[in-house]
Amino acid sequence: MIPRQRRDPNMSAPDVVAPDRIETIRLSSCFLPLATPVSDAKVLTGRQKPMTEIAFLFAEITSAQGHRGLGLSYSKRAGGPGQFVHAREIAPALIGEDPNDIARLWDKLVWAGASVGRSGLSTQAIAAFDVALWDMKARRAGLPLSKLIGAQRDSVRCYNTSGGFLHTPLDQVLVNIDASREKGIGGIKIKVGQPDCAADLKRIDTIRKHLGDAFPLMVDANQQWDRPTAQRMCRAFEPYGLVWIEEPLDCYDFEGHAALADKFDTPIATGEMLTSVAEHADLIRWRGTDFVNPDAPRVGGITPFLKILSLADQAGLMIAPHFFMELHVHLAAVYPREPWVEHFEWLEPLFNERLEIRDGRMLVPSRPGLGLSLSDQARAWTRDSVEIA
Structure with missing residues (x-):
């Protein structure tokens, strides 16, 4: 019979990590202009027009413990406003959730918008949240992603x-x-x-x-x-x-x-x-x-x-x-x-x-998380934004 081990009373109790929760989410729809209209083979075959800007969806997530994460998704030529609208609809599903449960939250978001599919624009909108949560987790750990x-x-x-x-x-x-x-x-x-x-x-x-x-x-x-x-x-x-x-x-x-x-x-x-x-x-x-x-x-x-x-x-x-x-x-x-x-x-x-x-x-950047912060120029190119709390 293996003897039962007793804890040394002089040893301190292990640290307990307090649960956290998502408190606010700021979504921004930003359009980056390109200096020159860009063409690849799709333009030469007549299937697309030259690209003049790129639409970005930014998600800035803040937790109750003061941790922050930045994420983004993007679309070329079309779809940027649609990503923003879809993200705005499903974002409330994250409020109050533990930001460390990233895989579970991805599933929750994809099912929140499952009637429009589990690929394409709907999941591209989720990408901004997912990246922000990974960024927050890495920052919290003090590590590059x-x-x-x-x-x-x-x-x-x-x-x-x-x-x-x-x-x-x-x-x-x-x-x-x-x-x-x-x-x-x-x-x-x-x-x-x-x-x-x-x-x-x-x-x-x-x-x-x-x-x-x-x-x-x-x-x-x-x-x-x-x-x-x-x-x-x-x-x-x-x-x-x-x-x-x-x-x-x-x-x-x-x-x-x-x-x-x-x-x-x-x-x-x-x-x-x-x-x-x-x-x-x-x-x-x-x-x-x-x-x-x-x-x-x-x-x-x-x-x-x-x-x-x-x-x-x-x-x-x-x-x-x-x-x-x-x-x-x-x-x-x-x-x-x-x-x-x-x-x-x-x-x-x-x-x-x-x-x-x-x-x-x-x-690879040595800064915590993605090692990125939005510039004033990104704020200036923002056409629409909303905060969910």
């Missing part, structure tokens, strides 16, 4: 996309490439998918010669090729030693992406337009990609994003999260395999802090 989750590294490889859009003349793209390399950025992604495939090939041939054979280069067709065109272009791009070819087909053509990934040496990347864990699970089940491009705001926040990372890791895939480097540098840092993070300087005016880049890598 990556350290709270469990970091694998303190820096992540980064590549620039913003300098290589199709509205930018080729000579200016080369200038942008040189500027990115001078900043210490470690890779370059160029938009392709023009109606004239020869123009794409000329563009990439010139850029590869400018960069040299060894510098990491990616291309992105933004879903604008059909299957025969994608086959021809993937074959034509084989000699250029690309890190990946992104979105050669419609994002839901998992079978077509799988055929390209199986046939060609150049890796395939896709996933940025998928809006749920279930959609990413189907993509991975089909083996439709070599690099998964999940977007935390688009899939509903950090909570579902971590589930996607687990699926990708089990399948032995690489990841390169889409857009929003200020959040994704933390999430990429927890992935077991060496990831990439996408560099866009577009969001920098929204925050008081800046990310540091050195020797081809983006450094």
Whole structure:
């Protein structure tokens, strides 16, 4: 019989963590103007208009114990006002709840708006709350978000996309490439998918010669090729030693992406337009990609994003999260395999802090939480706001 252990009466009682509760939520609808209208292949094929602004949904959550968290979601071209309205409707469900119960609260919010779906705009609105709760939890612990989750590294490889859009003349793209390399950025992604495939090939041939054979280069067709065109272009791009070819087909053509990934040496990347864990699970089940491009705001926040990372890791895939480097540098840092993070300087005016880049890598901030605070400029660009208490 094992003797029962007695507690030493001289030992102090263990600390008991007092429960907390969500007290106030401030929602803001902010529109960031772009200096130049932006075009990719979707514009050249007539499916979209040039992008002139990005809509952001900010959630600032405060607890009864005085802890704070900042989260956001976003939408390009359309959907921003809809995210704000949906968030405003479901926000009261969080009042009085323990902010540490993040997974349970995600489920509560998704069921609060389940009649309009559990993916797409409804869960993208939830992302702002989810990110804010994770930010609060990490701040409360005095840790960067990556350290709270469990970091694998303190820096992540980064590549620039913003300098290589199709509205930018080729000579200016080369200038942008040189500027990115001078900043210490470690890779370059160029938009392709023009109606004239020869123009794409000329563009990439010139850029590869400018960069040299060894510098990491990616291309992105933004879903604008059909299957025969994608086959021809993937074959034509084989000699250029690309890190990946992104979105050669419609994002839901998992079978077509799988055929390209199986046939060609150049890796395939896709996933940025998928809006749920279930959609990413189907993509991975089909083996439709070599690099998964999940977007935390688009899939509903950090909570579902971590589930996607687990699926990708089990399948032995690489990841390169889409857009929003200020959040994704933390999430990429927890992935077991060496990831990439996408560099866009577009969001920098929204925050008081800046990310540091050195020797081809983006450094994970050491500040607690996301390490971000909204700038006065973000407040000035806010068109609508509401406080729920």
